Ligand SMILES: NC(=O)C1=CN([C@@H]2O[C@H](COP(=O)(O)OP(=O)(O)OC[C@H]3O[C@@H](n4cnc5c(N)ncnc54)[C@H](O)[C@@H]3O)[C@@H](O)[C@H]2O)C=CC1
């Protein structure tokens with residue numbers, strides 16, 4: 001069996017090589033000729049899997065993407081051809097939550113904001129959005145949620161209309177899939193008229209797909225609303241985002257919100273498990289793939305004030321490093337893909353235990369656990 005895999009997908013040899021030959025290629029270079037005699041194709045978000053790519057595939061029986069998003073995959077075509085497919089739902093959801101927390105606490109510090117009592121709107125309450133809710137509540141934020149597809153399917157789900165959420169929220173974060181058509185499209189969900197609804201000093205975070213926010217309209221809006229704070233992990237026209245926008249935003253990162261070691265291990269293992277299940281093999285032991293974290297534990301003595309929470313979160317994941325790396329590299333050739341390929345090892349908050357001294361308030365334990373750390377009693 002021949003397994004063609006994106007070179008940036010870790011753990012493929014560990015899991016798939018007992019069953020065949022693993023061939024590696026840069027995701028953007030995977031072309032039709034490479035698919036001849038390939039049985040299994042393993043991709044990330046940069047490879048468009050469609051009729052054009054698969055026109056010479058003569059043996060392909062399985063395609064897996066080690067991502068949550070599926071907008072790069074023509075699933076109808078795969079189904080029509082009888083090619084099994086899976087993505088990796090939820091694989092890096094905790095990593096994206098860590099990213100949002102790190103950004104929020106950083107911007108709050110820069111703007112000297114107390115987060116408790118502010119209102120945060122979460123657009124898209126799927127694997128990421130729903131894990132984010134308790135974390136935001138731990139920071140004392142009032143949360144509004146918007147998810148019309150869930151509201152349509154679940155009678156008890158209360159979805160705040162998008163326009164109302166944009167008007168009322170001090171902070172808005174987006175966690176929707178990119179959908180260009182259908183009943184609930186998200187392409188340019190946020191354009192000029194939606195931007196006008198935002199509070200002038202709002203904070204907006206996009207860590208889902210660049211095309212969900214009209215980048216040109218955002219740049220224009222920022223020119224006349226200098227108090228707006230903007231965090232972008234994803235961009236229109238990746239890997240060549242608009243450089244004026246990149247310089248204008250408060251935090252700029254190269255589509256790495258989900259790039260924790262755990263997220264990558266789960267990405268590959270979820271895909272492997274799907275394939276293994278089809279062929280009667282045992283599932284992967286994902287914990288065995290992960291090395292022990294460098295920062296195994298921290299000790300907390302006092303109350304979990306915002307400044308302390310910021311220190312705890314930044315000790316594990318400090319988004320300033322990713323922002324700095326992007327700004328320093330922006331004039332170099334192919335910087336976007338290189339930053340992603342050479343991304344440093346990053347662990348999730350969940351990999352670190354927090355211990356408490358006797359005098360720590362009992363409520364501290366709940367807050368810290370809700371934020372996503374492991375709590376040691
Ligand atoms: N920046 C990064 O590194 C990463 C980005 N992502 C992106 O984040 C997206 C969301 O991830 P998950 O929460 O795991 O996906 P999910 O599929 O579990 O949840 C998405 C939610 O969005 C809702 N939704 C769909 N259309 C909507 C609309 N028009 N308005 C409001 N809500 C809508 C769905 O009903 C669903 O509840 C992924 O599709 C992917 O594109 C995911 C992981 C990492």
Ligand SMILES: O=C(O)C(=O)[C@H](O)COP(=O)(O)O
Nearest residue numbers: 044045046067068069092258
């Ligand atoms: O999971 C997703 O969806 C993502 O956006 C990925 O984390 C992005 O990573 P790559 O697949 O582009 O390496």
